[in-house]
Amino acid sequence: MTNATPSPVPDRRDMARRLIDLAERRIRTEGYNAVSFRQLADAVGVKSASVHYHFPTKANLGEAVVESYVARFMDQLGPPDAAGESPQDRFERFLEIFRHAIEDEEMICLCAMLGAEIGGLPEPVKAAVAVFFTQAQQWLEEGFQGGPIGAEEAAALAALTLAALEGGMVVAAARGDADSYALVLESLRRAVGDRLAAG
Amino acid sequence: MTNATPSPVPDRRDMARRLIDLAERRIRTEGYNAVSFRQLADAVGVKSASVHYHFPTKANLGEAVVESYVARFMDQLGPPDAAGESPQDRFERFLEIFRHAIEDEEMICLCAMLGAEIGGLPEPVKAAVAVFFTQAQQWLEEGFQGGPIGAEEAAALAALTLAALEGGMVVAAARGDADSYALVLESLRRAVGDRLAAG
DNA sequence: GTCTATAATTTGATAGAC
DNA sequence: GTCTATCAAATTATAGAC
Numbered sequence: 001m002t003n004a005t006p007s008p009v010p011d012r013r014d015m016a017r018r019l020i021d022l023a024e025r026r027i028r029t030e031g032y033n034a035v036s037f038r039q040l041a042d043a044v045g046v047k048s049a050s051v052h053y054h055f056p057t058k059a060n061l062g063e064a065v066v067e068s069y070v071a072r073f074m075d076q077l078g079p080p081d082a083a084g085e086s087p088q089d090r091f092e093r094f095l096e097i098f099r100h101a102i103e104d105e106e107m108i109c110l111c112a113m114l115g116a117e118i119g120g121l122p123e124p125v126k127a128a129v130a131v132f133f134t135q136a137q138q139w140l141e142e143g144f145q146g147g148p149i150g151a152e153e154a155a156a157l158a159a160l161t162l163a164a165l166e167g168g169m170v171v172a173a174a175r176g177d178a179d180s181y182a183l184v185l186e187s188l189r190r191a192v193g194d195r196l197a198a199g
Numbered sequence: 200m201t202n203a204t205p206s207p208v209p210d211r212r213d214m215a216r217r218l219i220d221l222a223e224r225r226i227r228t229e230g231y232n233a234v235s236f237r238q239l240a241d242a243v244g245v246k247s248a249s250v251h252y253h254f255p256t257k258a259n260l261g262e263a264v265v266e267s268y269v270a271r272f273m274d275q276l277g278p279p280d281a282a283g284e285s286p287q288d289r290f291e292r293f294l295e296i297f298r299h300a301i302e303d304e305e306m307i308c309l310c311a312m313l314g315a316e317i318g319g320l321p322e323p324v325k326a327a328v329a330v331f332f333t334q335a336q337q338w339l340e341e342g343f344q345g346g347p348i349g350a351e352e353a354a355a356l357a358a359l360t361l362a363a364l365e366g367g368m369v370v371a372a373a374r375g376d377a378d379s380y381a382l383v384l385e386s387l388r389r390a391v392g393d394r395l396a397a398g
Numbered sequence: 399g400t401c402t403a404t405a406a407t408t409t410g411a412t413a414g415a416c
Numbered sequence: 417g418t419c420t421a422t423c424a425a426a427t428t429a430t431a432g433a434c
Contacts, residue, residue, distance in 0.1 A: 015399080015400095029318035029319065030316065030318045030319030031230055031231070031232060031315070031316040031319055032230070033230060033232035033233050034232050034316075034319040036426075036427065036428085037427080037428070037429085038426075038427075038428095046399090046400065046401090047400070047401060047402080048427095048428085048429090049400075049401070049402080049403090049429090049430085049431095050399065050400050050401075052428085052429065052430080053399060053400075054399090056429085057428080057429080058427095058428070058429095108315060111373065112315055112366070112369060113315045113316070114373070115369040115370060115372060115373030116230070116307060116311055116312045116315040116316070116369050116372070117229065117230040117233075117312070117315070117316075118372050118373045119228035119229045119372070120228065120229030120230055120233040129373050130373055130374050130375065132373075133370050133373050133374050133379075134374065137379070155382055156382045156383075156385045156386040156389075157386055158382075159367070159370075159379055159382035159383045159385075159386060160363055160382070160383050160386035160387060160390065162366070162370060163362070163363045163364075163366035163367035163369075163370055163383045164359055164362045164363040164366055165362075165366065166366035166369055166370060167311070167361070167362035167363055167364065167365035167366025167367065167368075167369065168358070168362035168366065169366075170311060170314040170315050170362075170365055170366065170369070171314060171332050171358075171361060171362055171365060173314060173315070173317050173318070174310065174313070174314030174317045174328050174329055174331075174332050175329050175332050175333065176329065180332075180336070180358055183354060183355045183357075183358035183359070184355075184358045184359050184362045186355045187355040187356055187358060187359035187390070188359060190355075190390075191359065191386070191389075191390035191391075192390075214417080214418095235408075235409060235410080236409080236410065236411085237408075237409075237410090245417090245418065245419090246418070246419060246420080247409095247410085247411090248411090248412085248413095248418075248419070248420080248421095249417065249418050249419075251410085251411065251412080252417060252418075253417090255411085256410080256411080257409095257410065257411095
């Protein structure tokens with residue numbers, strides 16, 4: 001133990017972090033407009049004015065949530081050009097992150113939600129969401145290189161992968177049926193995985 | 200002309216229909232929680248109490264919007280077993296409806312939005328959204344039969360098609376980049392279209 | 399950093415006149 | 417069918433004490 005003092009308080013993290021994490025969870029299940037400062041405040045045991053101390057406006061909070069999410073996502077992903085890895089390995093690594101979201105966290109991707117709601121979001125949040133998709137597409141494109149396929153096909157397969165995973169989550173959530181996501185994965189592995197392995 | 204009386208009023212349709220159409224457009228761009236009775240009322244030139252006359256609660260309105268959308272969607276689709284049509288023809292017919300949404304209407308699919316927001320929707324709306332995805336999946340599954348692939352592969356390819364189109368719309372909207380949707384289509388045609396044509 | 403208090407607006411919904 | 421009038425609740429946000 002690095003701290004001898006017993007901790008009667010359930011959560012010692014920064015208030016800002018707790019708010020970001022909680023807001024992320026709520027956005028991912030109900031959407032941006034379903035999240036309010038008062039609900040967040042109640043949930044962490046403070047008043048809404050305290051939330052405004054950490055995030056002056058809701059746009060600030062939204063932006064912070066997306067930026068935190070993107071950073072975590074890219075961190076879990078690691079470099080797309082790690083030595084000794086094949087394009088199929090990278091493809092599977094990408095799939096694993098989405099499996100974690102839908103299976104362990106039981107939520108859709110933050111940016112599937114915000115991407116759908118993009119037309120009603122404040123500008124800074126919009127921009128942060130666009131960054132997520134650009135980074136994810138880029139990671140896949142680079143990761144798919146070095147095998148039997150060229151740059152053009154890598155871009156197309158990356159777009160299919162990203163779209164199918166994001167859409168697959170939404171459909172599975174809406175139907176309340178995880179099996180439909182498994183079907184998507186099966187087809188995707190055949191369409192993309194096999195193509196990366198060909199030659 | 201079936202009616203000789205000139206029409207100085209811009210819109211003679213039923214108020215209920217106008218409200219449904221307007222609500223659909225707003226849900227598809229900003230989400231369910233961004234739509235309010237007052238905004239709708241202002242936009243069609245009545246008071247919010249009049250909206251409540253046609254749709255007592257917001258859940259009633261939401262349900263009506265989804266049901267109207269599903270009916271229109273299935274109508275545009277036609278029967279999945281039309282004579283003289285190949286599985287590829289049906290696949291292309293399905294793609295065309297989604298092209299219409301993203302290109303002509305410049306909106307994502309209603310159920311891409313509501314599917315993402317499913318966790319925060321009232322029960323009747325939830326149920327209507329689930330119906331949409333079940334019907335779409337079923338149509339594709341049936342439509343893919345009669346060619347070189349079996350029932351199991353038809354189900355998997357149907358799930359991939361639906362997920363990729365729904366997700367592709369969301370990604371394209373979020374990035375503000377229609378080209379990314381074109382890339383998805385390119386890969387999807389190779390993965391699904393070619394497979395339906397094989398043999 | 400968190401609080402009390404409050405402002406200004408919007409929301410979903412209802413009662414009852416016309 | 418639409419209106420006026422109204423309600424209770426919730427929303428984002430701010431000022432200022434502790």
